[in-house]
Amino acid sequence: MTRCLLVIIVGILSCLSAQAQHWLGLSSSNYAGTNALFLNPAHAADSRHKLYINLIGNDFFLINNYLRYDAPYSFISLITNSVSQKYRSERGLIIWKDTYYAERLNGKPKHFHTGGDLRGPSALFSFKNNRFAIALTTRGRYTLNLTDVSEETARVIRYGTNLVELQSKDFTNQTAKLSTNGFVEMGATFGAVLADWDEDFLKIGVTVKRLVGVYNVHADMQDAAYRINVESLNPEREFILASKLQATYGYTTEEAFSNLGLSPQFLFGNRSAGGGWGFDLGAVYEYRPDVQKLKIGGPRGGRHHDPNKNKYKYRISAALTDIGAIRYKNLNYVREIDVDPPAAQFSYAYFNSLPSTGAAVDAVNRSIGVRPADTPRGWTVGLPTSFNASFDYHHKNRLYVNALWVQGLGGKNYADIKPQSVFAITPRYETKWFEVSTPLAMVDNYRVFTVGLATRIGPVIIGTDHLGGLLDIGKPQGLDFYFGLYAPFFHRKPDDPNKCWYQPYEKSSRRKR
Template sequence: MAANRYRLQIHGVSSDLHATNNAYKYIGNWTPVNRDEGFTLKAPFLKATSTNALKLFSAGMDLRGPGVLVRLSPTSAVAVGTRIRRSLQGNAISASLLTQAVTGFSTPGRWRNSSFNLNSNAFAEWDLTYGRVIIQQNQHLLKAGVTLKRMMGQGAAYLQGREVAYELTQEAYRKGGDSTLVLEHLQGSYAVANAEAQRDFDLAKAIQWLTGRGTSGQGWGADLGVVYEFDPVADPPSTSETGNQVGASYKWRVAVSLNDVGSVNYNRRAIAYDNFELNDQAVSKEDITGVYLTNFDSKLNSALPLASLNSRNHLSTGLPTAFNCDLDYAFNRHLYLNAGLSQGIKGRYSRGMRQFSYASLTPRFESKWLGVAFPFSFVNNYQQLNCGIALRIGSATIGTNNMAALFSKQDPRGFNVYSELTLLRLEGKRVAH
């Protein structure tokens, strides 16, 4: 944003919806363009992958609301923005345990050395960003920026099992009553803050979240980044047509950043049971099937002897910290090739939202009124290849990183769609290299 061509930019709204996993392919007939078939994620419409590696999944929403950027000088700018994020994620899930959950715990047997880490998070934020040119010398331009985030936590929950051994019985006979599952050993943690936040969501609730009403937690976060641009042309570059401080004004650009450093602390409507151990705990089938975001807290209260465990009335969850590196190369004024890497740096059993690592390669065409990009990305910790498309007309953008899932039936493992709209851009003179 430093050395931006715009002296004023007003952002309208952008959204990013996604669902992904590395465990199952959807084999039903429903697609976003063929919705007459009806959509369900029941076992008959899911095909398991053949590997026994640990599984992961993520489904969520990233909504950026109104924001404004103001150029303070030819070499510096400041921006204020708003954002709402919600997610349901799982990682470090044993393949056999996930299979049992999908099929309704219907296969008798005994399993050892299982694990899982489930997290649900919902929060809003206000962001303040400052960027400026650090070095400007001949063909070289170095810029840096920092974003400070005020986090307003709406709700969070996590359920973890580091060491899990369980038996599925063929009939209700063991350890009491209607027991179907016996937790022979569970070393885990469970916490929830404001379970209601995980349920219904609409525009009224979004406004409520951004104004800080009804929050059950607060926190701080930050982004840090630097950008280097190289322009072999010694003369002042031509004005960019892309809306960035780049366009034909550089031959190549490298950006490095550390994003979402911070946490949210919940001390209202919160309870946490950390590092507990259970042995020979009987669980009925009713308590382990039909679990959704609308009832997970009551299900767990019924399934586990929480009243007998030590608890505290506060909890903390981390932001999805990730290291990002981006290389952009300009062949000419309109054709570019971008290579990106995002490495999540959260631990296997970290509590909170996480960024699954990915790498991407994106050729694109840019002009003043039209932009087209074709991202190829290895997602879900570099395990799956997705192909997408993005289209920009004027200040409106729409795209997907998983085109096959939206427009064809190819047994997808998820979907993704995003959009962005900028309301106003006022140009001004821009810094020259």
């Protein structure tokens, strides 16, 4: 089975692919710790934790506008191997059919976004009577964005070349844009209380991030015309004959990935394929009409803020996240080229056995007749810059309702990582050791409605922002799930007035009038 340039690259990456979502169920919690910083770094200050240590966490996200999951069993039963015997073979293997994916054919361009967010060891520490906080975070992020794909090319990607109805037809004016990325991120966050005027409370935060590019494949098929033909001597084999192929594509070599490490030369030097810097900026305002009722007595008299209590009636947050870019400029590991051959043939002989991404790229280069290594050049990948705003309302007792708006601002260039615009309403029940929430969201740039479910029990986080994708409700077009494991250390207060107790942080000389 052979495929055109885009098809080969996507096919190879489909085993990896697997842009990360926003943890809608837990990221706005007052007990989210370091997980809240990725939406707004200002959440670091005035934390409910004296020390929060994230041990591990991961998110997997997929959404598209072309295929719907239409199997007779749910995705969660598939991955947990709990499919009933009715849908298993005599050997006990789960039966899978191509018809379990339902196509959405309307003549419009298709897109596919998928990725993951591996959240590694991280820590948040509050000091100076909870007025300031610092955090160190680590992440590994991997994304695949496939956009502006002509419907015919999407079908070729879906079925390959052996679907009879796609053969011996001329496909013209075909387009597609691909960007895949894998990179390491290390962040340093500083949060501070800027003003505490009793009822009015304001805090700000900033995160500086070091980004190290590990893996990248991108392609921009601007205009292509091709035909799927069957070999005359072997009707079981097909090939693609492209009469026009205007494209740009680039990739990192396999050596770039094999050099992955934690040495200073890799993280800050010239051992990686690319690197860059990123920034997050945020502010949070809280309205605290009952702040005096929530104060507690101190050992020397007076009444002071209880650092373990939420004090707001409502909270307004705003942030700019993922400002920056990764520059792939190490010419030892990066290749990019513009192509416009008079003709190109992608044959079975080149693509029959491809043990690695490098082998697939070599096959594409041979088919087009180019040598990108002769004139290597670099490129820049923009981060998925977003504007995030939220309104968190404390209804009563432990009940909250959160509204979150994430508007993507980046991703203008085809090689950039595409942000996902989202609007969500999330009611939640929140305590120190237990939390449950049900996000109701418009995802995929406000195109798809989803219902999620998330919980935090002790040190464990489990959730999904797309419950229908896991349970196979309504032929879903995507799925999402995440988990986390953390260690919380809360503020301590003395049970003996003679023991040490924190002093209240200084208030601004300005007073509410």
